[in-house]
Amino acid sequence: MKQIKAISVFLLCSLLFPSCEREIMEWEERPEEQKVTTAELPLELAEKIERYEPLKTYADYVLGAGIGMDLYMNDEVYRNIVNENFDEVTVGYAMKHGAMVNSQGEINFAPVDAFIAMTNEAGIDVYGHTLVWHANQNASYLNSLIAPTVIPGSSGSNALDITGLQDGSFTGWARNNPGDGITVVDGEGLGDNAKAIQLVAGSGAANAWDLQLASPQVPVVSGNDYEVSFYIRSDQPGKGRVSFSGLANNYPWQDWYATGGEYTEAFETTSQWQEVKFTVSDFTGTSFGMSLDLGYLPGVTYYIDVDSFSVVDLDAEAEVVNLIANGDFENGTLDGWGGWGNESTRSVSAAGEGYNSTYAMVLTNPTEAQLWEAQQVYTLNEPLEQGSEYTVSFYVKADVPATIQFQLQNPDYAADYSGGIEVGTNWQQVVRTVTATTADRNKFVFDFGQTAATIHIDDVVLTSGEVAAGSPPVIVEMSDQEKAEVIGAAMEDWITKMVTRYTSEVTAWDVVNEPMREGGSLRDGNVTDPASDDFYWVKYLGKDYAVTAFKLARENAEPSDVLFINDYNLEASMAKLDGLIEYVNYIESQGATVDGIGTQMHVSLNTSRENIVEMFQKLAATGKIIKVSELDVRLGTASPTAAQLADQAAMYQFIFDSYREYIPAAQRYGITIWGVSDHEKEHEFWLPNESPNLWDANYQRKHAYKGVADGLAGRDVSEDFTGDLDY
Structure with a gap:
């Protein structure tokens, strides 16, 4: 009607x-x-x-x-x-x-x-x-309800060498007990045509070690916490564990899914992708190894997404100095940020809507206008250095395809521009470099007036160093x-x-x-x-x-x-x-x-x-x-x-x-x-x-x-x- x-x-x-x-x-x-x-x-x-x-x-x-x-x-x-x-x-x-x-x-x-x-x-x-x-x-x-599942990529570099999985050679990896086969297959991982490790338990499998794949040694810094994670599914209900070498406790019981539940030796698998994630720190030397033990149940075929398999040093030294103090919005505020234009609004997201974090900045532009007619501004503590190149990175998504840009601006609104940035409806990382052409650039500005859209932005970094791009998010369509x-x-x-x-x-x-x-x-x-x-x-x-x-x-x-x-x-x-x-x-x-x-x-x-x-x-x-x-x-x-x-x-x-x-x-x-x-x-x-x-x-x-x-x-x-x- x-x-x-x-x-x-x-x-x-x-x-x-x-x-x-x-x-x-x-x-x-x-x-x-x-x-x-x-x-x-x-x-x-x-x-x-x-x-x-x-x-x-x-x-x-x-x-x-x-x-x-x-x-x-x-x-x-x-x-x-x-x-x-x-x-x-x-x-x-x-x-x-x-x-x-x-x-x-x-x-x-x-x-x-x-x-x-x-x-x-x-x-x-x-x-x-x-x-x-x-x-x-x-x-x-x-x-x-039918939006793709967006699995955030790793926010840090992967200490685990997965090149032998990516090329299917298993270089550095050991198929100790291959069961009915351990191979790398195309199209079975997360996302389009993504690779997965396929592990097939034999008909006689009964013990965890009856189907086992061992990793290369992972170098570690004593005293640091390391996060181990991967995504796994199986063709029927399955069961698995991770065992180690180089830990004080090589067979730890874990709350595998970080749900606050009961600690167990093994995790369970289904036909749906699920993340296995846990932290280890009780190293006895300068490296450790781990084994995927999936031989508990006979005849089960497991798939582990190759690119999701990672070990990240949670206590690694920060590689960059961020000139934007409130770039991750994890204090739940927009402290330091302000904006105006085109009846636009700005807020902090609901909890859980950040990129791999709790909060993000939310910018809403109600009607189409010029890019610069809706702005969000962060005023820097000190002006940028003339002639220096700066790296800007952030994660962004919008409710509809949108265009934004950023500026390095002076008090009289003269600016150095990034140029238009096309934003999709899934999280993406933007990494751009821009040079401060004068010595009075003291504001970082997002322009978002061109598209009538609601835009989420997280992990904004402005630095004179290089920003290491994390692994991209994985998109899983229904x-x-x-x-x-x-x-x-x-x-x-x-x-x-x-x-x-x-x-x-x-x-x-x-x-x-x-x-x-x-x-x-x-x-x-x-x-x-x-x-x-x-x-x-x-x-x-x-x-x-x-x-x-x-x-x-x-x-x-x-x-x-x-x-x-x-x-x-x-x-x-x-x-x-x-x-x-x-x-x-x-x-x-x-x-x-x-x-x-x-x-x-x-x-x-x-x-x-x-x-x-x-x-x-x-x-x-x-x-x-x-x-x-x-x-x-x-x-x-x-x-x-x-x-x-x-x-x-x-x-x-x-x-x-x-x-x-x-x-x-x-x-x-x-x-x-x-x-x-x-x-x-x-x-x-x-x-x-x-x-x-x-x-x-x-x-x-x-x-x-x-x-x-x-x-x-x-x-x-x-x-x-x-x-x-x-x-």
Whole structure:
């Protein structure tokens, strides 16, 4: 559905209705003194319109209004018009996934609960809009569920020589007990085409040492702590340990996964990658060796990611002097940093969101501008040395692909620039060199105004020495099957909780919204430039996403609740209408039931009346309950002429008359008019500079009010009026 409130994606009708731009009239802005209002209608007509009863008086089916929830709750005039004239309301935005689901997947029911309490008091029903749509989703949350696992790389140099593993030669390594084979294989490690050590336990394996790979000696500094880590998985549940040479305790029991759990001799493995990480320090000499002992269980195949296998000296001397004192943000503050520009914001991340650390700096730029129009600045204790080359390094990621740069700046804003830096959505390390061209460079500046994005930055280093780049992070993508399982669970959670929460108050739902392309094929979610709140369930769940949605809704709804599929432009494209009907047939062939079909009908004066008739005829032939779900009639201007107002009334009446004529009574659910008035508060995001509704900007009845009332009644109601009219 095209929402009344809080959607910035579909402001232009060319985006909303890609197949019917020809129907949209040219904008017409008239001088203020020439604008026509309802008060300027012929007096006899205006007085007739005022004598009509509230609209729902004339209806023998559900008459609904698409409304803004905040307007209904806070504007008494607006609310009274709705309560007096309509049986049912459809909230334009507030009951959608994007409005109700937070970043943790929790549903905030409170605003809708309060709204429904108010409609209950007024005796107005609420229509459920909408359960599964591709727009107005909390796409950030849903995408986070299927985001790649980012395994941080080592922050220090690897003291373990893994070159014999990387080239498959095992130089320096000893396959003491090879079991059924110890080899290096491509494509089985973390990330695309990454190498892994494959270790296969023989059928007779029973002891840890029955499958053993020993490392080269690792040089150490006495008294320092060394962190040993690697990632491992197995084709079936497995078990392993690490034994040593050169330690005081060569068979230590460990809390292998650093979870604060029980210390054991061995760790367990599954088909999922998991990290084994622990610290050793009880060296008896200047080096130590270790063995992977994986022979506990017979017939298990293990994979250890080659590049993740590391030994890092945690107490190594710092190699650089960082001129930015608060570059890792581990004190939980932005001490020393400040910024401005483009209404941007800056903060410290939530705990655990840093790069391989607790905290990161978070910079948010709300709108696209020039790079330098949003800045974050660190003022150095002393100016940099003229002519000296400095190395800058930091880790960075963004919620969308973004461009940033950094500067070395002086008090008068002259600067030495890094040039544009392209930032992706996974952590990456940036290492650049820049020369201070003058002796007064005393500020380090991030420029981030070019892209509307939220950017995380961590471990910022500015030094006159060299920065040793750590190993890059490893990106592990979910399989298509895993994504389908996760997204399917998210859909089930959302539908189940919404329908059960409002099972007594909401008796009809848009279960699936706008599934079709204009040509009549099913959307597949493969779009090049999705909006920030777009999420295509079909992309991950396939053609049966709607089957699942209808089954879930039916399982949780009352048996009498009416479940709809809904789409737009059905009066403009018979191919799209035919495709939707075909998809409904498919859904039902898979065991789900679709009770009704909704046709939105965002139309104009130029919309083909023949097409409208054909649409209703085809919809009636399905035998389904039919609803006109979002009716409005555009005029292409906010200042219509009296003739345009009359034409608008005639189009409204034609649609109501056609609905009554071509949709059998048993199949009529009703008609919902999308919006109440032409007041600018209702049209900030939907059809701005327009006049599509039944009340004008001053909440006075328009000519269209009479057209709708006569269409509902099936006759010219004003012919029944008796008595003299006052002119």
